Amino acid sequence: MRVSHSFSADFDDPNLVSAAGLVPVMDLAQETGLHELVADRLTVPGPAGSNAAAKVPALVAGMVAGADSITDMGLLRHGGMSRPFTAGRAPTTLGTHLRAYTFGHVRQLDAVASRLLANLADRVPGVVAGADQVAYLDVDDTIRATHGYAKQGTGYGYSGVRGLNAQLATLSTPTAAPVVAATRLRRGSAASAHGAPRLIGEAIATARRAGATGTITVRADSAYYNRDVVAAVQTGGARFSITARMDPAVTAAISRIPEESWTAIQYPNAIFDEEEGRWISDAEVAEVPYTAFTSRRKAEHVTARLIVRRVRRLNPSTAPAGQDELLTAYRHHAVFTDSPLSTLEAEASHRDHAIVEQVIADLKNGPLTHLPSGVFTANAAWLVCAAMAFNLTRAAGVIASTTHARARTATIRTQLIQVPARIANHARRWRLHLPTHWPWRTAWENLFERAHRTATAIA
Structure with a gap:
């Protein structure tokens, strides 16, 4: 042209x-x-x-x-x-x-946003289509980089970037794209899970108000693997699906899985593994009962399912020191969940948690290009x-x-x-x-x- x-x-x-x-x-x-x-x-x-x-x-x-x-x-x-x-x-x-x-006025505005989403879902049912059966709340946070030292609350967070930390909960269904159910702006140095229990409680309430009367599953990565987050999910009447950190207890549970329990799966799309530096197109999945947070008093222990996906290591030298032969041969990704789905369905469902990253990218490509004040x-x-x-x-x-x-x-x-x-x-x-x-x-x-x-x- x-x-x-x-x-x-x-x-x-x-x-x-x-x-x-x-x-x-x-x-x-x-x-x-x-x-x-x-x-x-x-x-x-x-x-x-x-x-x-x-x-x-x-x-x-x-x-x-x-x-x-x-x-x-x-x-x-x-x-x-x-x-x-x-x-x-x-x-x-x-x-x-x-x-x-x-801060109080921001909370008032949060209430406006929650009710606006409920009204949108009522007037345009397709916004949360299928939420009366199954809905997902995905929680994640992101650092919005800032420049200079004039902005209040900026700091260096987990990414090493100076900025402010925005935490989001998105609501989606198998047939509806995600919408934002709750937000919270935190100081740049805030830990990912800081304030998450309250955000999750409000997001569940908003989801219910928007018509999510069926099963709600809260999905999150390992930064949110703690007792308070799980308790907030359970208090809200939802289910949880959270990536488990590979601590000694989780590692020990994985080592007890019999070899014949692993089921091969084929990914519909290959996934790039940054640590291994390669594309992964297949894996194996198994599960084992697991009780988490045993360092706390007994009433706060949570027993659920540990669903584990493993992929073979092409380079065994990448294995952490002190691991046994099984954990040296494979890389493991564990999900702690009380999902009623089958093992393979629950593992695949958890991987869809990445949908929240698309919302964050969209916001950063729009209003969150800057935090302007x-x-x-x-x-x-x-x-x-x-x-x-x-x-x-x-x-x-x-x-x-x-x-x-x-x-x-x-x-x-x-x-x-x-x-x-x-x-x-x-x-x-x-x-x-x-x-x-x-x-x-x-x-x-x-x-x-x-x-x-x-x-x-x-x-």
Whole structure:
């Protein structure tokens, strides 16, 4: 493709918008009660906290459209944006609002996000399709790198990167892509499992509120292998599937598995093992009963299943010192779980925990490209708004098409949100004129008809 003519350019059209997809998405937000939830639950004091019911939806809208900093919120105030949307706010006003938050206000915003997800699941059932049978809560955390020393709470965490630590719990089902059920921003030096029991309890409550009335399984990696996390899962009435650390007790349990108990499995897709430096395409799986946390008092012991996957070591020198011949010949990955699934199903299900990494990547490719404020609580509120924007975008994709229902947020943003349009008035009715031959026209029209028409009818 080559440029065919010589052009000049002028920014002089007051009727153009760069993100026409925001119209149906913010209609969906209105239909699911975002503005009312903020007005009812958020009590930020002073002039900066006034009219939060306009400022929080503006922050969410900016993130849906691709804003990843306070300054980027200016994209809500260009061209004809004042026609489809009211109560626009300047980026400086939105930044001042965020900086007025205390930890208590962030918790109020968490409550808004939880109820918004429940309302989305009610209005758009496909968001958590199948949750009345089986649902998964995946918990993980990530370091969001920061630069300079002005941001509150930054520190060096497990990754060796200076930044802030964002902890997330995502809700998914075998037929529905994940949405964000709970978030928490922590200091950069926080351990992965710090605060996880409370987050898990809130995520389970949110999942139930969103329609997850069936079996909920909480999945996590070995950083969350501790008694308090398991207790929080059990208290919430859920099941757990957590990677076990290879401590001496787990190693001893694995060594007791009879050789004839191992069942060969074939991975549908090869997995790259960084420690071995090779692709793995097959493995063996077995299980053994196991009682964990025996260093604690007897009432806190937990007996469940230890499901173990092993792969043969091509280089035995990578084995830890002091291991017996069996553990030298194989590398083992153990999962501590009370799942009712069969051995092979439970092991395969646990590997799907990696789905949370895709959500983290999507957020880092969007609102979490930056944590934009020097104030810790402002960044914590920004994280909650990012979760609400993610969930609204996911719901928009579910409405639009089966393809978009599982697409990455960047794809939904490009194909459905960031669609340029010219606003015109015909017979006292506003109309959006979009590009001809838009490849995703049908999906966009599905979203517009479902979200905008329904919201208009309700209004």
